[in-house]
Every structure is written in C-alpha cells, then in structure tokens.
Amino acid sequence: MARILPGEDLLIRMQRDLKRSLAADMSSIKWSMIIDQAKCAGCHACTIGCVSENKLPPGVVYRPVIEEEVGTYPNVRRRFLPRPCMHCQNPPCTKVCPVQATYQNQQGVVVVDYTRCIGCRYCLVACPYSARTSDFGEWYTTDTPDAEGKMVGRAKASESYEAIPATEYGKQWPKRGHGSPVGNARKCHFCLHRVAVGMLPACVTTCVGRATFFGNRNDSQSLISELLGSPRVHRLKEELGTKPSVYYLQ
C-alpha cells in the first residue's frame, strides 16, 4: 500500500477556514494566532516577509524572532521565539492612549488609527511584550550614493521600495516623509488588509516551517480551534492577565 500523501497544505485549510468566518457572522470572529515553537525553524522569513509586506523602515519591526541557545555541550539545542503583537484581550497599551488612536477592534485585533495617533509613545512603554515601535521616518537607503547615470543610485532604490508606504489597514498612505505612518506608533495588525480580501497574514503564508497558524477561535471547525485543544498550548506572561490572542505550542 502506498503511503497516504497529504491532500492539501495546511495554508489552504486555514485560508478556507478564514473565508468561512468572513462569510458568516462577522461579529462572532475572534482572530487568533498560534505559533508552534517545535516547528519554527528560526528562519526569519516571517520577520522579513512582514517588513516587506508592510514596508517597515529601519527601527520598526512587527515580528522579530528571538533566538536562544539552551543546554551545555553536547546536550545543546537552539530555541526560537517569533514575537508578534499578542493582540491582548485585555490590552495594557490601549488604555494609556490619550487620543484613543489604538483600540481593540470588533474581531479582537489591536489596531492603531494612524490618522489619530499623535506619536506620544505611551503605548510603547505600556506594552509588556515590546511589540510596538516608533516610526522615526528613517530610510534604509540614506547612506547610499546617488551615482546618477553611473549606477542605479539612491533615488531609484528609495523610490522603488521605501517611498510609497504599504496599504496598511487597506489605505493608501501619503508618500513617506509627508505624514503617517511616520511619527506614529506602529505594530502588527494581523495584516488586516490581507485578511479583508480573504488572505492569511503574511507571516503565516511565508512561514517556511508551517509553524504559524491563524484563524477564528470562535469557529470550532477551524484548524486553530483544533490546535487550541493541545496540551502544549501556553501564552507569554500569562500572569499579567493581558490574555493574549497569540498562543504558543511548546
């Protein structure tokens, strides 16, 4: 007998789950993420995929992966911890915002309304997971040469991959240097612009180890609900009572 081959990639199942939730009662959705640390290969594809998807400038990272070595030779292994925004159900960050620019949306995603954010950075300090960073308006291409006519040069490079912000929250933001999101607090938003069109967040689709799962935890048929039944489930800094929507499998 031939082995049973997988019928579909889990990304396909999760995308189908996602569309089912979008097609049903929107108010019952609670978006959640699960990260399986045993499957994480420490490849940083999610970090860079997110940087590229959201055109993040130097100093702004939504989803770093923290690497650590455990044990003593020869009993040693390496451990990886991808750390997006936890999208807490009891978020400390939203409470300190003086202008209500950051809040939990109906589906449990902690968002930042760039048009309201005044860049005070209270939320950066309030987040126990260091999940927020400030956009100080920096450019990756600042120190590269203009070299006009001789090489591609700085202007062409910066115009091509830095000047036009990504369509975060499905909106076209002004050319970089002319307003938001420069000056704002920035953070992971579960790629709501992708979710809105029936796609999974970029860190999920680009996860080479299939270690990142996304879906509606209120949908009992979803893969994410299945995985939440695992005895390996835990959350970061549970003791703070922040109730993250991001879970880990150890």
Place this chain on the structure above:
Amino acid sequence: MFDDTPGDALTTVCEKNVSRREFIKCSALLGGSLAAASYLIPLMDGGERGMAFADDLMGNAYTHHLPENQIFSACQQCNTQCGIKVKIQDGVVKKIDGNPFSPWCMTPQIPYTTPMTEAATIDGSLCPKGQAGIQALYDPYRLVKVLKRAGKRGENKWQIVSFDQAVTEITAGGNLFGEGPVEGFKDICTLKDPGVAKALSEDAAAVAAKKMTLEDFKTKHAANLAYLIDPDHPDMGPKNNQLCFMWGRLKDGRGDILKDFFGKALGTVNTHGHTTVCQGSLYFTGKAMSDQFIEGKWDGGDKFYWQADTGNAEFVIFVGSNPYEANYGPPLRIQKITEGVVDGRMKIVVVDPRCSKTASRAWKWLPVDPINGVTGVAMGMIQWILENKRFDARYLQNANKGAAKADGEPTWSQAAWLVKIGENGKPGKYLRGSDLGAEIEKRPRAKAEDGEWEFDAFVTLSNSQPVLFDPNSETVPAEGELLVDTEINGIRVKSVLQIIRETANARPLKEWAALAGIDPDDIVDIAKEFTSHGKKAVADIHRGVSQQTSGFYNVLSWYTLNALIGNTGWQGGLSKSTTYDRMGSRPGKPYDLGKIWKKAIKGWGVSTIRHGVAYDKTTLFDGYPSKRTWYPFCSDIYQEIIPSIGDQYPYPIKALFLYMGAPVYSLPAGHKLIEILSDTKKLPLFIVSDIVIGETSMYADYIFPDTTYLERWEFAGSHPSVAPKVFPIRQPVVAPLTETVRVFGEDVPLNVEAFVLGVAEKLNLPGYGKDVFGPGQNMTREEDMYLRMVANVAFGDKEDGSDKVKAASEEEQQIFDKSRKHLPKTVYDLERWKKIIGPELWPHAVTVLLRGGRFQAYKDAYKNDQLANQYNKLIGIYMEKFVTTKHSMTGKSYLPHADYVACPADCTGKLIDDKSQGYDMTMITYKTITQTKSRTSGDYWLSAVYPENFVEISSHDARRLDLHSGDRVKVVSASNPDGVWELGFGSLIPMIGKVKVIEGIRPGVMAFSLGHGHWGYGARPVVIDGVTIPGDARRGAGFHANAAMRVDPVLKNTTLCDTVGGSAVFYNSQVKLMKV
C-alpha cells in the same frame, strides 16, 4: 499527470461578483470536493469587504491580490530557486511571495488547473532572502552601463563606454588599454571550418593514443597546423581553446545560450562551471555510480546526485547537510521536516560539528570531528549493519535488471558480483566469463552502422557455482551470494559486498567512533534505526561530506550505506530530479533547438582544467607527478580554472569570460587568485558579466552589467528531493534597469544575452540572425530561444501531444497581457511573442507562463510506494574504471570502492599536519539563511536581522584561549600566517572577526557563516568617469576568512582539493586565533 478536474466551469460562475447567498449556493454545488480547482470559497469584492469589517479604520486600497498585478516566476536569491509570485504596482515590484503552484512553496502545491483569479489570492511560503529580492533588484550599486577599466587591473577606476564600443574592442582586439596589443575573439577563435576541425580532432586523438606519429600528423595537416595551440601537442586542440568561459550560478535556458555560444559558435572546449566549490564530489560520485555497462564499456554516468524524499521518509540522517538554513532546504524541505518530526511521521539525526538549526530539531545531534568524522560514522555503520545482517539481502542479491524486476525493485547493484583479487590482495577488475573459459559473444551495437561489440559475461556465485550473467538482461535474472571469498579456476575472487565488509572491518567499531569523535553507542543506535524502516530510511548528504580532500570516498561510503537498504527510487528513500524537456530533439516536439548548431564546429582538445582525460593518455605525459592534477572523473573544477591560467598549464589562456561568479570571494584560498587576475601577461583579456562591481569583477577589463533575476529569463531546473516532474520558469517581471542597446537591428536590454548577440553579429557567427530556426524564425533576441523552450515544455513529452497542458482561457490570456502591460517593448510584445511560439501553441504556453512553470501533481509523483519518476538503473558501488586509470600525481590506480581515506591531504595524497605547528582549531563554514555567499550584502532588510558574522567557538576553547564574546581575533593559518587578504596596490584586509562563545559547537572547531566581510559589492569606494562613488559600511560588515583556508603545498596557488571528485576543500583547514 495533468490535473484535470470538473471544477473550472463552477469556478467561473462563482468568480463573478456574487452575493453571499450565491456563494453558499456555489459552495453547496461543489460539495465536499475540495480537490477540485475551486476549493477556496471565492473572495469577496471590495464593497462587501468594507461591510464585513464594519469599521471605518479599513479602506480597500490593497490590490496585490489581483491576478493582473502579479507575475509568477522563479527566485534566485540562492540556488534553491523557489517559485515566486511577484506583486507589481505601477511597474515596480512591491512584494514577493511563494508561488502556490510550485512544489517548492507548498506541500502539496495547489492543483495546476486552479484558475489564476484564485491562485492570485493564495501565497506560498518563501524564505527571508526571497522576500528581500526587491533590494537585489533595486540595489543602488547596480551597474547600468558597460564599464571599461581606466586604471590598472584591480585599481577600481572605470570609464563608461558604449556597448557597441566594448563589443567592437573585445572582438577586434588592439591596444585596448594603452599597455600593448591584446588579441580579440577574432584572433583567438580562428578555426571555423567544421570539416577541418573534425579531421584535426580525430587525428590528434590518434596521435595521443599512439596510433599515429606526430610527424605523420604534421605532414597530413601541414596547411592547418596554424589553427592549433601547439602543433607538437595537437591533442591540446585549436587556439579557440585559449578563450575560456567560466560561470558561477547558471541554469538552463540561459545556460544553453551561453554554453553554446562559447562551445559551439566560438568553438572552445573551455566552458567550465563552478560545481566543485559547491558540492562537486557529491555530483561526481553520482556520475561514477550511475555509469552503466553499455556495449562493453562503463559509460553514460550522469553528473547528478540523490537526496532524501523528505516528505515521506521515516528516518533521515542529515550528514553535513543543513536544510533549515541552506541545502536547497527552505522552503522546499523545512515544512516536510517540521511537520514530519512534530506530527510524528519522522525522526532525524544530524551529523555536523556545529549545532545547526536543523540539529536543534534532531533526535540525535552527532558533533563529529570535521576531519575524518563523517567517514568514521559511515564505516562504523556499515560494519554494524553487515555484521548484524541488517542489510536488505533480497535487494543486494539481485545482480542484474531481470532479478530486480522480478522483485519489483527499481534498481540493482554490484554487491553480488565477483571481483578478481590481485597478488597484493587488492581487488582489481571484475571476474568475467572469459576468465572461466566461456566464449565471448558478438552483439550488434544499438546503432547498426557502428558494427558489433564483444560481450564478456560478469560472474556471480549461486549455490557455490559460478553463474554468468548480463547486467542489463531483463529476461534472464541473476542472483548471487553476497559474502564471497573463494577461488574459482585458480583465480582468487571476492564479492563486492565482501570487499566492502573487509574495508569496514579494518578497525573495530569503537575505533571508527573514536575517529569520528563520538560515542560508539550512537553509531549502533542510528544504524539500528536506519535499518528499522524498510526503504523509508535514508542518509541525506551534502557539502560537509563532499568538501574534503577525501570527498569522493566520503560520499561513496554514505551512498554505499544507502545501497545496503536499497532505498533508491522508493517513496521515503533516495530521490532524483526530473524535468520536462526543453530542447525538443525528440519526435513530435514543436521546436528542435539543437539543430541550429549543425554548421558549428565541435569543441575539442584537452581542457585547461584537464578534465575527463587521463594524463598518461595525452602527449603531455612526461612521467609522474604531472605539473598540476588531472581529473579523469570530474568536470567543472572551479578552483583549477584561474590557477591553471596562472601556471599556463597545459597551455596559456588569452581571454577569460566570467559569468555571475565570484571566485575570489567564494573559493577557499580565493586570495591566491588575485595575483593571477592582476597579471595582464598571464591573462591578457578578462571580461565579466555582473550586476555590481564585486570582489572578482573589480579585476576585470570590461564589466557588462547584467539584468537581475527579476528582469530576465532562465529555467531553474530542479533538485533531487523534488519528486514531481517540474519545469520552473524565470521570466521578466519588471522593466530592466540596465540601458537599452541595439543588436541585429533590434532594441534589447543590456544583459549577457545582448553580449552574446552583439559578439555573434560582429563576428558573423553561425547559429544567430535571421531564419536560423526556419523561414521567418530568427535568433536575434533572447526570447527567440526562451519562448520556443517554453513551447516545448507546454507541449510535453509525448509524441502524440497528449501530454500538452490545457490551453489558457480567453480570460486567462487577458490576465496574461494585462499583468505585463508595464513591460517595455524591449522585453515584452504580445504579437511578437505569439509569433515566435505560433498561434496554435500560444494559449498552451500562456498556461505555463502564467503559473511560473509546469509542475506535476504531488500525488502523481508516487506510485505503489515508489517514485513515479524512476531511476531504474544499476547503482554502481564498485568502479572498475578506477582500477584501470592512473592518478596523474602518483601514477597509482584509483581506489574503486567506498573506504576511509584520511584527511587533509595535498594533491599527491600526502597528509598535512598543521595542527602540530600550533594551528589548533579546525575552521568550518556554514550558511545562515539570511545570506547567499556573494550577492545578498546589499539587501538591507537582511542585514538588519543579522548585521555581521562571528568567530564562533565553544566555551571549552574560550576558556582555554582566554577569549570572551566580543573579543576581536585575527584568523591565521600555515598558508596565510599574516591573516590578510592582499588586494593589490597596497590594500590589505586583515581577517579579524568578533568572537562569539557558544555551546553548540564541537571543541577544537571554529565556525563562521559565509556572506559577510565584503570589500567589493559596494562596500568600498570605486571611481567611475573620475567621480568617486563612496562605499556603504553595512555591506562590508563582519569578516571573511576564506583566505585562511589551506593552500595546497604542492600547487601553491589553489586550495586543497579532492583530486578524485574535484571538490574544493572547506572543512580541512587548521587555524589559530590571535587576539587583537
């Protein structure tokens, strides 16, 4: 093969802007048929999207998910060559994701029939380098116009010249640099008449074989001797051979154009790739093992290798291979391993001195000694498996095809074949029927006009009686005893497996373990596990095994181990790559692309790297040792090309063309190349195709800017671990940033194809211009070749056309055109493209182009527990050819089977002992996932994650050497006691790196990751047209210690090398760390 489903019509209905009620209706109609093309519920349109969120935060400006904003292609940030989906807006690449049709990016990938409207919303996975490809494309340091050196070689002073001027100068030659006359291509490539070439070639071979005297040759060919490099050594071939083409990363399609240009149109035999800097000895062991017995000779071996069928194996030993960070792993293999290991299908072992990310997920990590460790493990395992009878005897007893077939085995081996033992006790040639008095049989050759060949049977022992057999017979099966040591007719013979057994028994298991530096119990544990999963266990080997002075025998030992369980061709065993045919020479195919070379000459003569020929079979033979090593069993010996030019052996080279290569940076002891490249006497003309001025191209006379992988064509091929038959396509996704040039009266982007066409036009070379493929069918632009190859692939590999892909619908054809609207006419013109392919095949080609290639369904790659794309051949584990061939440095014959061969050795086989001279650390390298060796240092997103590399040592050594993390140390070695790169013009770069103390490395070993410490590639200033363009420090961060790798003490200008399999040696150098 082609996934035809009834889902398409339904999908079309569902794709329109429909209400949610209609959605549900459609979904109900589809029922549970998830395998159908439309297995995702169609996405919502913009209006519904806004409503769905009921949140004024959200807009609908996101458009990357629309098919008209995407082109599917193939990545080349490393050689994994994953499928990519490039999202474009306003003619600019905005995002790169994995191609969901590609088996690289999803397991299994989506069905090939999935409509593009749906595939556009599905992203496959992609590694961080692939994500950062945008920055390789829009690199500020990229060249856009041709550069000619304005100073001395390597001074990094340049002037911009027109494409036409550069091509004219290169072809015509002259006093190009004010340093005296330089020969152009027209002076070098003088032999053009195929008839003359053939006559010279045949008689030169006769002279080398001593079947014709040199005098007779000279008399007969008096009129044509001027074409030869040296009439006294006619077997060196024509002067054309003094033009050399070497390449770094080159795949199919582009590879065909370049290799045919140099090899066929210009007629040089010197076209050499870079295989040996990667894993040459792996490929060339594969070549030796795949030799078949054809018409009386061992021949026909393919340059290839096997890897584990990762997604179906139950037990994999990764030896010197690291699929989590390199090794054609991410994204192709990681998912299969993580899901396998965590979800309980699979167990893995990692054999590596360093605790790699792969090792972090292993059941056992075996931190072997980098010197001799991997063979120690293999020999110990072979011994345990043979002594405990844990091998697959049923498989190994099959001595020929017939016996294998009867058992349902896809392959067979020589395990039961009998070998004659010499008086010295050493195994020699196979025992043959004629040795036992049997008659030699005359048989007709496959090509009747070639006459007959003599068949002399091989012999195995069955029931203590010799049995004569034909290895290829399908009708007369032959099986034999496995462990034989006896005399037949007074001839001492042993079976091949017995020879291997004795080899493995040369030391007790605990001594093999001690050699490897590990616990003998671990060897027993993994040998037990390896033999507990039937055919679903496999040893997957790579650079750590091959890049050693004993690389060939290390690889052969591990592949012999795989042969003991007969796992080749089985699901979960060893797999090979399979691709669709692009050349079209088979009957029924649309375009026979090889026919354009009918009028060209066939390159001939000994190559500058002396490959594929034995030294003593040439006129240069002058006793042992030869001046430099000869390589009868391998090719593409990268580290020999430039050093051979330096020694002008076997003859001087007059012009070198380097394509997408960085030998100075990437080769071990690459610093030795700088002096040779700087010497205009030894290398009069040096032309490079590059995208940035790199560590090697900085020594060029001319640099022709190339298009990046996002602006051009190429066909990415496959990897052994990819079980489905595939054909990934790289195609232009945005307008090239290089300038537009004119060739054959057409406007084309400046790139390497333009160079080929420009030279071809100037020299009126055969194979280019109007009507070469037939009336009205030209070869005047790059796509004239590429689109015809796409047509061949779309047609498929069945003569009657039944393997053709489905034609693209009218809607998909519109998507195709819309998604390319931003491309300039120099690259894309719908009518021109259609005309090249022809109206009939065009819609089929569109299907393939839209999907970024052609990919067989994952489930169709397996049949009855075996791989559908089968190998079905003999697996060679005893190389008779080796017994009869002599090593040019020793005059001794080559060892014909797996064995432990001690490292590190020089090219004469003498062991090198730098350790006793105080060089106490063995240096190894590895690849971090964020860097490719030589072309990612300008990807700033990547350097943000891992800005610099480190001198990684164990805490044990840190204590011993009183070093701490953050200390700066200089890396010095016996062949580089100053620890510097000498760039010329007084420029020195010391090899100084920051220490990082870790637990995950074997004591006595120092590791560093490749890809950092650049001095070219924008890291340092260059001058163009008198203007200094400053460097960017980020690109030079970290250090690069290849110059500390051991120089061969005999050859003195190249790295240590495996003289059998050709590998450049990365893991056998001893170094010392000097605190600074």
